[in-house]
Amino acid sequence: MTNSTAIKRPLGANDTPARIAVTCALAGPALDLLRTVAEVEVPDADRPLSADELRSLVAGADAVVVTVHDKVDRELLDAAGPALKIVANVAVGYDNVDVAACADRGLVVTNTPGVLTDATADLAIGLLMSVTRRLAEGDRMLRAGTSWSFRLDFLLGCGMQGKTLGIVGLGQIGRAVAQRARAFGMKVAYTGERASNEVEQSLAARYVSMDALLREADFVSLHCPLTPQTSHLMDAAAFDRMKPTAFLVNTSRGPIVDESALADALEAGAIAGAALDVFEEEPRVEPRLLAMDNVVLAPHLGSATLETRTEMAVLAARNVVSVLTGSGALTPISS
Template structure:
């Protein structure tokens, strides 16, 4: 069986795949163009893809009738037309759970970097800008007693909330439905999105990207936030309307933002690059050796299971 891997992955995952079939890897470690992807998948029984790969009906048709499984090395699967693949009898899988702690750690790191102006201070020193200590120098914002608003209290949102409690933050959250067990464990309060935006000192995004959440944070949502509030996004870039965010930051409508994901990734709204009250990282949420290896291994196990006629560990349900 031919297994197409769209980008290089850690060795332990490749070992699993090579035991299940003949593995194809691109010569260069870069994102494939649409044309390259369709050419590569011809005759494939399985695909291991990344979040920047768009896998739709035409890609499945290019693979042909042998295609049985598409394993996304990510939790989100907004890059995959699940319905189109299901109509062709193709199983779609993802890699939930394994990146929860890594992403939550980065979220808190971004929050601290933003509110305590850590990156800004680093840039000041590297530029050899003259400075001296005084009581008004580069003041940031403390966290104790402030309110963290979490949009989407899933696994990652809950992990962020647990860490946030250690800093003395109060927790409110919004989402499609309440999570009573998490409320009790985290002393978290369910509120409407409007109330969350209006009252939170920090808004942290952890909802999946769907048609409903695309541009969830737009000009109107940003206008509801307090001028002293911060926005953190480690979920999917298009949840935030980047141009509207740049407008709000330039006008001082909110205090700052930290982004690990971008609306048109890898491109970034140019105005955000010029603002000192913005922290930017290149999609590092899951970027630890341990986490990325485990993600790839889980994707490989999903492939191996389907090709051997078994139920995969992490099927995506419609």
């Protein structure tokens, strides 16, 4: 089931080699780095592990490296046992980790901020271009062998110049999207935590309430973390406040959008279209969305470049090595 390499420092429980449980395949440089300090166990399965498989894998581990689809709850921490020192999440968001439960056990939790900012921002703009210019729709038409000819009214889309991009969450990724939006001639409004005057001025970004953003924006792009407060932030009431010509883009977390309410809004013409990289119940997608030409769907590709995924994995590995060798975490999450 697993492949592992034992190296005898640092020592774990009972003076045995420290052990690192990795829940999925990582880039080679990250695994090589982990193997310099411990025995590394990686499942052969090319899929998310079940809860039982996760508990079995982490039992007795000194460190655990997880991804966004691995639920790190009290049961998993209990299964790991007292040797566990760090949970390294290969992602920026950490809604999959019970940070409070980790804090109760004195565990360090880390994430991978910064390294995936540009890749995710690029994808957000790419999704926006695809849905507004009907690129995926045209691609499907050609692949289906549908007859066509150039006409001045053929597959007309929506331009971005002069339009307002509403950004929900002006963190690192939100700011990177705003920079790209300016290059396309868009105006930027944002909501969420207020940025500094310097950031607002550098991005020509205008702070507005959530209600005002939904009413004013031609494009709404989600970049907030998933919390109890943001779960189903985009619900039926939110879609009712958007322009009927507006588009939604989500590269944050799936449950921020009520997919059923989104499908209802699209069917009713309450908004013009949507582009989603994340979903409420991944890998499941609301079936009605699959049948809609004005919806562009991607299978969670926000950080999916070779360079970015490698950097994410290496940063997670560096956090583990640093904690196990007593130097402290590089990018810790506080509870």
